[in-house]
Amino acid sequence: MRTHFAEVLAREGPCLVGVTDGAMLACWRRRIVDELMTPRSPYVLALQPTDDVSERVDFLDRWRELIAEMVDRLVQSGTTIDAPWPSAEATRVAVDVQKTAVLILAALHGGSTLSQLVQDPRPLNAALDLALAPFAATEDNCRARMGTE
């Protein structure tokens, strides 16, 4: 497997296993946004189009599985949030673990492409806000946990 595929999976395995609540998820998200906004990061290289389609398929399948395992742990531990604002009646639907993992991976992929175009992390953050909506995983949540605010 290509070095950057293997490197991303080697980092993501232990990082995602360590995510057990919304604040840790927010920290994971913050770190991965930093990686995807860093030119030539293995994360950026791994998401670029390449000819080695079969390796790319294996890489994305494995990353999606790791994300799905994390989502499952969060769901099992009851890490979901209430309606985002008092007047909204956010419909609390059961989180579909596999489909949520696909959306998170799509948000990383598509969000980083848009962010690299405008050279600004906001599109990637907007895509992740939408994908991680069932969980309390905002950037602020990460800062609060780390005691930086």
Place this chain on the structure above:
Amino acid sequence: MTTTDSHNGRRLTARGAKTRAKIVAGAADLMFIQGVGGTTLDDVIAASGVSKSQLYHHFAGKDALVRAVIDHVGEFVIGRERDALGHVSTIAGLRRWRDALVQNNALRHGAYGCSLGALASEVSDNDDLARQTLSQLFGEWQGLLAGVLHRLQDSGALSPEAPIDQLATGLLGALQGGYMLAQTARDVTPMATSIDMALTHIESLSAH
């Protein structure tokens, strides 16, 4: 009769404009299938049936041709999206938009992804002018999605506090990422899932 080349400002005869359009259309098809990096100017000459001197008469090099392809593909994609989204004002309408995109991509087994997104993945590091043009085109697409969400908000289908611009950007990100996953898997399922999940979240922000 003459027209003006939008990039170099040079006036073109009708015949010149036709040759230029033929080169750009041929290059766009090749770059969609083979990628920008995998397409040489010799490939474009062979596919479009023009001579080398004709190609270099219109384009100083590959960067200039890629910029023309971005204009061409951008005009097509944004025009299509303007037609598809311009009057959508319900979640059901957004789901029909999603169905059309997925069905269209299913005809190709998801193989080639989004023609505009594919260009964005390949050229943004190499050419600042191309990057800015693509950025503007995706900004227009985001604006069309935001327009739909504003209409949903105006009709009371979406909470007045919903962050429209952010949701529109997030939806565009989910769409582009879905296209990219579909392209790798050669299967539209991840694209359909990704857009569905994003729309389900937007629907969950109902004001009622």
